[in-house]
Amino acid sequence: MDKVNVEKQKIFRSNLITFGMVIAAYIVVEVMMKTGNITSLLKGLLVPLCIYSILAVSLNLVVGISGELSLGHAGFMCIGAFTSATWSMLMKSSSMPEGIRFFFAILIGAVSAAFFGFLIGIPVLRLKGDYLAIVTLAFGEIIKNLVNALYFGVDAKGPHFSLEDSMHLNMDGGTIIIKGAQGITGAPKNSNFTIGVILLLIALFIVLNLINSRTGRAIMAIRDNRIAAESVGLNITKYKLLAFTISAAIAGVGGVLYAHNLSSLQALPKNFGYNQSIMILVFVVMGGIGNIRGSVIAAVVLTLLPELLRGLSDYRMLIYAVVLIFMMLFTSAPAFMQYRERIMTALHGKNKGGKEMD
Amino acid sequence: MKKVLSVVLAGAMAASLVACGSSSTGTTNAASGDKAAETTAAAASGDSGAAASSDLKWKFGSQGPLTGGAAVYGTAVVNGAKIAIDEINENGGINGYQVELQTADDEHDQEKAVNAYNSLKDWGMQALIGPTTSAPTIAVGAEAVNDNLFMLTPSGSAVDCTNTANAYRVCFSDPAQGAKSAQYIGENKLATKVAILYDSSDVYSSGIYESFASEAQNYGIEIVDTEQFTADSKTDFSTQLQKMQASGAELAFLPFYYTEAALVLTQADTMGYKPIFFGVDGMDGILDVENFDTSLAEGLMLLTPFAADATDDATVNFVTKYKEAFGGTPIQFAADSYDAAYIIKAAIEAGNLTPDMSVDAIGAGIEEQMKTLKYDGITGSGMTWDEKGDVDKEPKAVVIKDGVYVSAE
Missing domain, CATH: 3.40.50.2300 (Response regulator)
Structure with a gap:
């Protein structure tokens, strides 16, 4: 009995640190903004930092907790971004207050991404390991290409779709909202740092609670030993699908933030292609598979890093890659882990170390 | 172990935030070696405003x-x-x-x-x-x-x-280019039957295509075939070219960049497909594509505001300097x-x-x-x-x- 309580307390404390970390970072940044002590670069990066943290948390649920390798998270993000931006564009001229409109935009983004997650999950979660990775990779690419070919407009007669070009919409006046490769232009800028942090906290709350719930334990049991889990009567498909759908919904929310942060939304290979999916996976692997707090930190560090290296101009990406490799070795290679332990104790003696970077 | 690591990473994060914040006060560390000095000086003069005007x-x-x-x-x-x-x-x-x-x-x-x-x-x-x-x-x-x-x-x-x-x-804006191309083809009676190949995943290309297609009929141009490719499939154009050839078009309108155009021209030549090829300003540069047989571009027409081979003084001066420097x-x-x-x-x-x-x-x-x-x-x-x-x-x-x-x- 006591042992269980101690364990529970430990989890509670660990979760508290995670939430505290996010809230502390928020307060620090808010103070910096109030005192005008912040650069435009960092100010512009605040929402993207929230977006990538949310995505990292979302993917960690699939990769870390459910133990499946998904390479299609940018696809879910893309769905969330485009559905919510379409909603906002449709409602832009109506009298709906901005706050309520954005709230619905978030809901729509999350629900539609969850729907696609569910849909793709049914056949895909029967696959294991490499196969799942390949199918989700293909899914992400399909979504990107589909959006690039999609034309959508609304006039007095209702909505028009086309996969050809805007002439095939046969519009009678009205406005074209999604213009194929040109995407959506002029979505309202509703995302801000406060909303981003609130959404990140909600995402953390959902995922951390899920992990420590009965459902979460079932999901992890399936990850650790599928046959044993099945033998005690766990419904494998149900739990896997649940984790995958929730993860897709959270990724969709990341997409909503993304779409309402920039005035032009296009599905470029850079933002919704497989490179982005891999980037999110890098955050997860870097922060520790299954370690939610770690993935938030990794997302923040790896998003900030290339921007802070801007001064190095041409060598920026080279150094970024080198740093990435080094960090990966530093956190995961056995030999480095021993070194690290030694370095840690040495650094602790000299009071936290990291400050010298300033 | 993990805890220690996360503390250190959090420390690094905090440090980088601080580094970010402090750069507005003129001590940026984000600048590279040789630029650091001037950036700092510039930031300082920006702050004080009334710095010596010779430094402005x-x-x-x-x-x-x-x-x-x-x-x-x-x-x-x-x-x-x-x-x-x-x-x-x-x-x-x-x-x-x-x-x-x-x-x-x-x-x-x-x-x-x-x-x-x-x-x-x-x-x-x-x-x-x-x-x-x-x-x-x-x-x-x-x-x-x-x-x-x-x-x-x-x-x-x-x-x-x-x-x-x-x-x-x-x-030019994309519609302006498409419309001007249609106008030019129509007014100079280059062709009445036109086939179009464009990159549907590219904003530039699809933008020009749309305005061309909507303007074409005003100039008596009939679009007999429209073919597309995307950024993910831009190496093999034989299917599209065959359809274009079969459509009997006298002119092929190619509103995309020269890198893909070089491939299109090469593949069309292998197939023995020889309509009038007509490009837009993105086509400029095709004569410099490596391993591209420039004789294939013979007769290619393009509408462009700039031609690197122009002989006026300003262009010659710019091209010479560019070649020297880069x-x-x-x-x-x-x-x-x-x-x-x-x-x-x-x-x-x-x-x-x-x-x-x-x-x-x-x-x-x-x-x-x-x-x-x-x-x-x-x-x-x-x-x-x-x-x-x-x-x-x-x-x-x-x-x-x-x-x-x-x-x-």
């Missing part, structure tokens, strides 16, 4: 994709701007003040473009020559309008690029950006602006002058700008004969 400099930014798939365009824009700024500085600067140019990489991504813009803003940028590509231009435009920072995109061609009051462009023949992007720097110079001189004015005042001043400015550059003579910020200039139709551009008229 114009600060222009330029941004575009310097890495990744679209790097060739961003690099051209940045290089073109560099040549112009060097020339301007040699000839005594603008209103007596020298010009400093800082460049930033936006990776052809909206989000990174805003980051690049913000980093230039932190540096103290007063006017922006860029961004290079359309989506970043739209995203940066929405940010820059809040500061009323004047931006002149050399090559952002989508209609929405000039939506904001502070955004102007040097190149090697290779400049593409249209470089020429647009070269003009952009001079256009900003002309507007500043007309408005009698000085670098000690605020960014907002400089922006308002330049925008005021752009309404009446008339500029002769290497990408067109007698350029004027409308209310929206779009340029009006005449494109030149050129045809490739014996491996060089000659005027089609």
Whole structure:
């Protein structure tokens, strides 16, 4: 009995640190903004930092907790971004207050991404390991290409779709909202740092609670030993699908933030292609598979890093890659882990170390 | 173990946040070695405002994709701007003040473009020559309008690029190019049956295609076949070319960039398909593609405001300098950006602006002058700008004969 309580307390404390970390970072940044002590670069990066943290948390649920390798998270993000931006564009001229409109935009983004997650999950979660990775990779690419070919407009007669070009919409006046490769232009800028942090906290709350719930334990049991889990009567498909759908919904929310942060939304290979999916996976692997707090930190560090290296101009990406490799070795290679332990104790003696970077 | 690590990472994060925050006070560590000194000095003079006027400099930014798939365009824009700024500085600067140019990489991504813009803003940028590509231009435009920072995109061609009051462009907008191509083909009776091949995943290409297709019937052109490809499948065009050949079109309209066009021409030649090929300004550069047999481009017509082989003094001067400094023949992007720097110079001189004015005042001043400015550059003579910020200039139709551009008229 006591042992269980101690364990529970430990989890509670660990979760508290995670939430505290996010809230502390928020307060620090808010103070910096109030005192005008912040650069435009960092100010512009605040929402993207929230977006990538949310995505990292979302993917960690699939990769870390459910133990499946998904390479299609940018696809879910893309769905969330485009559905919510379409909603906002449709409602832009109506009298709906901005706050309520954005709230619905978030809901729509999350629900539609969850729907696609569910849909793709049914056949895909029967696959294991490499196969799942390949199918989700293909899914992400399909979504990107589909959006690039999609034309959508609304006039007095209702909505028009086309996969050809805007002439095939046969519009009678009205406005074209999604213009194929040109995407959506002029979505309202509703995302801000406060909303981003609130959404990140909600995402953390959902995922951390899920992990420590009965459902979460079932999901992890399936990850650790599928046959044993099945033998005690766990419904494998149900739990896997649940984790995958929730993860897709959270990724969709990341997409909503993304779409309402920039005035032009296009599905470029850079933002919704497989490179982005891999980037999110890098955050997860870097922060520790299954370690939610770690993935938030990794997302923040790896998003900030290339921007802070801007001064190095041409060598920026080279150094970024080198740093990435080094960090990966530093956190995961056995030999480095021993070194690290030694370095840690040495650094602790000299009071936290990291400050010298300033 | 994990806990210790996360504490350290959190520490690193906090440290980087602090580093970020402190750079506004002039001790930036984000600048590279040789630039660090001037950046610090610049930030300091920006802070105090009343620093010695001999130290005052114009600060222009330029941004575009310097890495990744679209790097060739961003690099051209940045290089073109560099040549112009060097020339301007040699000839005594603008209103007596020298010009400093800082460049930033936006990776052809909206989000990174805003980051690049913000980093230039932190540096103290007063006017922006860029961004290079359309989506970043739209995203940066929405940010820059809040500061009323004047931006002149050399090559952002989508209609929405000039939506904001502070955004102007040097190149044609996509619809303008499509419409002008249809007009040229129709009025010169080049063909009545036209087949089109375009990149449906590319904003530039699909934008031109749409305006061409909607204008075509006004000039008695029948579009007998429309074929598409995407960025993911742009190496094999044989299926599309076969359909185009079967459709009996006399002219093939190719509104995309020269890299793909070189492949299309090569594959069409292998198939023995020889209609009139007609391109737009993105086609400029095709004669310099490596391993491309330029005889295949014989008879290719293109509508472009800039031809690197033109013999007027200004173009020859620019092309020679570009070759000396960076090697290779400049593409249209470089020429647009070269003009952009001079256009900003002309507007500043007309408005009698000085670098000690605020960014907002400089922006308002330049925008005021752009309404009446008339500029002769290497990408067109007698350029004027409308209310929206779009340029009006005449494109030149050129045809490739014996491996060089000659005027089609």
